[in-house]
Amino acid sequence: MERYREFPQIPERLSGLVDLAYNLWWSWHPEARLLFKQLSTALWKECVHNPVRLLRHLSPEVFEAAAADPAYLHRYDVIMHRFRRYMTEKNGWFQEVYGCGPALRIAYFSAEYGLHHSLPFYAGGLGFLAGDHLKECSDLHVPLVAVGFMYSEGYLHQHLLPDGWQENIVERLDREAAPITRVTGPGGEPLVIRMPLVDSTIALYVWRVDVGRVPLFLLDTDHPENPPEYRMISSRLYSGDRELRLRQEIVLGIGGRRMLAELGIEFAAVHLNEGHPAFVLLSLLHERMQAGRSFEEAINDVRGISIFTTHTPVPAGFDVFPEELIARSLGQYRDELGVSPEQFLALGRHPEAPEQGFNMAMLALRLCGHANAVSKRHGEVSRALFHSLWPDRPVPEVPISSITNGVHLPTWLNPRIAALYDRYFFETSPNWQEEHDVEAIWAFVESIPDRELWEIHVSLKNKLLNRIREMRRRAYAAGTLAPASLVAQGGLLNPSVLTIGFARRFSTYKRADLIFSDPERLRRILTNPLRPVQLLFAGKAHPADEEGKRLLQRIYQFAGRPEFEGRIAFMEDYGEQTAQYLVHGVDVWLNNPCPPLEASGTSGMKAAMNGVVNCSILDGWWLEGFDGENGWAFGQDAPEGDRTAHDANALYSLIENEIAPRYYDTGLDGIPHAWVRMMKASIRTCAPRFSARRMVKEYVERYYPQLLSCAGSDFRVCPVDGSGDR
DSSP: OTTGGGOTTSOGGGTHHHHHHTBGGGGGOHHHHHHHHTTOHHHHHHTTTOHHHHHHHSOHHHHHHHHTOHHHHHHHHHHHHHHHHHHHOOOOHHHHHHOOOSSSEEEEEESOOOSBTTBOOOOSHHHHHHHHHHHHHHHTTOOEEEEEEOOTTOSOEEEEOTTOOEEEEOOOOOGGGSSOEEOBOTTSSBOEEEEEETTEEEEEEEEEEEETTEEEEEEEOOOTTSOHHHHTTTTSSSOSOHHHHHHHHHIIIIIHHHHHHHTTOOEEEEEEESSTTTHHHHHHHHHHHHTTOOHHHHHHHHHTTEEEEOOOSSGGGSOEEOHHHHHHHHHHHHHHHTOOHHHHHHTTOOTTOGGGOEEHHHHHHHHOSEEEESSHHHHHHHHHHTGGGSTTSOGGGSSOEEOOOOBOHHHHSOHHHHHHHHHHHTTTOTTTTTTTTOGGGGGGGGGSOHHHHHHHHHHHHHHHHHHHHHHHHHHHHTTOSOTTHHHHTTTTOOTTSEEEEEEOOOOGGGOTTGGGSSHHHHHHHHTOSSSOEEEEEEOOOOTTOHHHHHHHHHHHHHHTOGGGTTOEEEESSOOHHHHHHHHHHOSEEEEOOOTTOOOOOOHHHHHHHTTOEEEEESOTTHHHHOOSSSEEEEOTTOOSSOOHHHHHHHHHHHIIIIIHHHHHOOOTTSOOHHHHHHHHHHHHHHTTTTBHHHHHHHHHHHTHHHHEEEETTEEEEOOOOSOTTO
């Protein structure tokens, strides 16, 4: 009711719209989004599907008309009933299996969260994995509380100059028009958390995002008490400045723990999504030593209640800070711990390269009793990567297991595809969406008529290409797009042509330019008069990655070459909304990193559940997903060393000899039945196995019960013997 008072233009009969807008439940329930869209389709688009912004901009007359419309009120009442029932249900899958209530929770720490484009607190796959984890924990009633940063400038917006060079655009978040709430104190004033940082105290505001049943608390250093260099700590995701990055991670870990304490939120265990928040472990160590535990005893205690998920397959991917910087920034904290400088620094040293500095992954592994990689192959890579921490064990016995990533099906499944599944799954599996990790259910995809699946796919492809044209038209009208860039940014793409999509962060190991290895052969493939092909690229380079920017520019310049006849395009400013269109609308999802550098990958999973067929190097999740009938794989027999020419040739051959012929092999009815069979195989095999539901259940079944034990309806911290997974 307090929040409703901020919207005096909304009649009380529709007051539930405010509660709904501030809970991201609407982001994975299309019927809830429709409730907002029906108020004003044009403004809904203009507000980029952000319901809070929409409600703030609509006139009182619009709400009065809706409150007088029986059809709208009926839809409103049904959706609000579903939402309130979802939020008030006491028991779900977790309680049914473990018989426990949420008296204590898992505290989930991550530097980024990909939840919706109205909250740009993500850079890529790591963030979307975290966001999907929270949504699925909400759906399954897993007791979780999450901690992150309120980045006022989010991640970069991308603008491509006429020569293809990436220009980084900063856009400050309008906090009043975002689905976030400022956390207040007892008197209604903004809550302020204070913590020591280096040689002074930093003040932190706290914001809350409701992700269904899961609260996400975001730290904000933009407080007037703080000096400018502290106010900017939470301004932008992943600063390239090492000292600023260290301050971010201190605030995230130690400040995040302090925030939960001051909010009175108890938790029994912590789950670290990568090494960025690992300083929370030092905070827990400090608490136990303050309670009288020795340094070694405290380490064993912390290891018993912590899990570390690593997403990085190379040493360069981990944050490493100079020891002098660590000593200067955390010296006071170290002294409070009562340990020597050597003991403290040893927690973060790499056994084989101590001179490199303080390694956050080493800190996490030393203080977490459980650790996992994000695919089976990544597990093998990680055990070899971290073998030096367990030198007496053979590499296969290094205690790092794996839980393969998954994606939140309700978020990424197109509503029209979901409705199609509803029709053909309902008779035998009316609750298929609640049981979508059950593989047997997905056999019913074979009962869908080829024509129905194909026609929806063609419609979604047209929707994607129409959006590209409309966005380019708007940019051109606004004077932000040069006429020469219309072709490079998709103005000539043809919906009847086989469309291969590639959307990634532009990092060199992902080899976005592999398909350009032989430009003349590529030209012949793309302009084949009988079986033409077009390529659609999207993605950003990290602001500090000059090589990634040059790679992106090279592809953009290929897109503008007349000999390719407009069959290559680059979508500007790739984000969550763009990703939705892409994973729903392209025909083939291409992925060709240099193995074994793909830890898992998740975009191909999103594409597969929508009937988009994967063509990928056998690395990451595709090693587990590919079965010979549900897509294509290449590069598995590449020679040692530089494999670029081999992999490019294999990709060209696949497109020429298998992909394009199958796509254009239509019957008298105009349907490519062999292609649709592969679409169905992709859906059937990938949707249940690579869902966030399967992933979260694995975390719960394999790790969370080891961190929590049940006593009646409450949780208590598990007895700790210091062994953990060790």
